[in-house]
Amino acid sequence: MQTENLSKPRGLSSAEVAMAAELVNYQDGSIVSREIVKKPMGNVTMFAFDEGQGLSEHTSPFDALVHVLDGEAEISIAGKPHRLQSGEMILMPAQQPHALKALKRFKMILTMIRS
Numbered sequence: 001m002q003t004e005n006l007s008k009p010r011g012l013s014s015a016e017v018a019m020a021a022e023l024v025n026y027q028d029g030s031i032v033s034r035e036i037v038k039k040p041m042g043n044v045t046m047f048a049f050d051e052g053q054g055l056s057e058h059t060s061p062f063d064a065l066v067h068v069l070d071g072e073a074e075i076s077i078a079g080k081p082h083r084l085q086s087g088e089m090i091l092m093p094a095q096q097p098h099a100l101k102a103l104k105r106f107k108m109i110l111t112m113i114r115s
Contacts, residue, residue, distance in 0.1 A: 021069045024048045054101035063113045064092045071106025
């Protein structure tokens with residue numbers, strides 16, 4: 001997984017208006033991530049997946065909310081596939097195996113809740 005250009009600020013400044021889909025850019029054959037908020041109670045990370053890229057099945061100790069900003073993805077939770085498009089979201093429950101795959105290039109916001 002690659003990280004965005006280091007010349008950009010890592011997070012989002014307080015009271016700053018931003019276009020969410022512009023906070024992370026696509027890169028051919030890659031998954032790009034950019035951490036926007038990191039707090040003890042949770043974090044928010046932007047991702048851009050090139051078509052065909054994905055994350056293999058894994059579990060997390062925390063709930064995670066995925067909000068698709070652009071494109072199309074298949075997100076499997078506990079073996080059940082869900083097809084999401086721009087504007088849709090899904091909650092991936094803690095301790096349940098999940099995987100993601102870009103059916104088309106897609107961008108998402110991942111909000112991890114740690115409590």
